[in-house]
Amino acid sequence: MTDDWRVKLRGSGYRLTPQRELILRAVEELGHATPDEVHARVREQSEAVNVSTVYRTLEVLEELGLIRHAHLSDRAPTYHSVTDHEHFHLVCRNCHRVTSVDPDVITLLSDRLRTDHDFVLDVGHLTIFGHCADCGPAAADETKEKHSHA
């Protein structure tokens, strides 16, 4: 398992490079990280690694199924390891809490989409936005309240 990534890389004709190892490890350690965060982490170990290498590598690793990405904010995508077993995400627009949920929870929906819409959903990429029951939908958008016209 630990060498799974080596096998997959080589098996697909890719080369094993220290950059790729560092980047994969960074993703695994960070949990859910944006390309930029991965880059920062990697640079802690090796100054010279370039952002473009991070982007290119994340793409390769995802293609090989070693990592996945999801959109946990309206901004940058976040990558996470696939060794933590498959899950989807709940994101609170208010407190920004991210909850990983077991795929079981959406089996019914999944089935229904398949039968009624001939659609096979991608659980791992799924992110559901909303708000914690106790967070209140009101302050839905962080601290910005632009117009306060009564």
Added chain:
Amino acid sequence: MTDDWRVKLRGSGYRLTPQRELILRAVEELGHATPDEVHARVREQSEAVNVSTVYRTLEVLEELGLIRHAHLSDRAPTYHSVTDHEHFHLVCRNCHRVTSVDPDVITLLSDRLRTDHDFVLDVGHLTIFGHCADCGPAAADETKEKHSHA
């Protein structure tokens, strides 16, 4: 109803401007459009409208609940009118078909997330990626196949 937007704008202390009217109409007509597409559409009617105005206006219109946005691709967000009743989206990674689905379909999931995770989901923003049953998950990523190492 047709004047709903006028009421909401004025009622929140915003002014009624031709730009805002054009932009709202463009969103309604286009269905699901990126800020750039909205901008292009608006310019067909009025040359001078600036992109920054489009961004600022989309933000205002969404704040007022007149439009919503969803992420139908890994790239730019798309805005759509809210007058077409609430729905969520299915996006095929393969053929890029976008299907609007009735909220009823996820009532069960919605309930379960609320009870089990104290989470209230935002149906309108929900986008589920996957692939059409007949599209096949294989060619999942359009025409790119970078490495074809046997």
Added chain:
DNA sequence: CTTGTTGCAAACTTTTTGCATACAC
């Protein structure tokens, strides 16, 4: 008139690309 809005231009953030060099195999 008063203040929200707009256009413009420039800055910013995030991601991509071309190319020469370096290194995995």
Added chain:
DNA sequence: GTGTATGCAAAAAGTTTGCAACAAG
């Protein structure tokens, strides 16, 4: 040695901001 992968720098894509001029109410 051969060809992939990397670093670098510049470009592209998408979005935001400051500010003076404009216009809605």
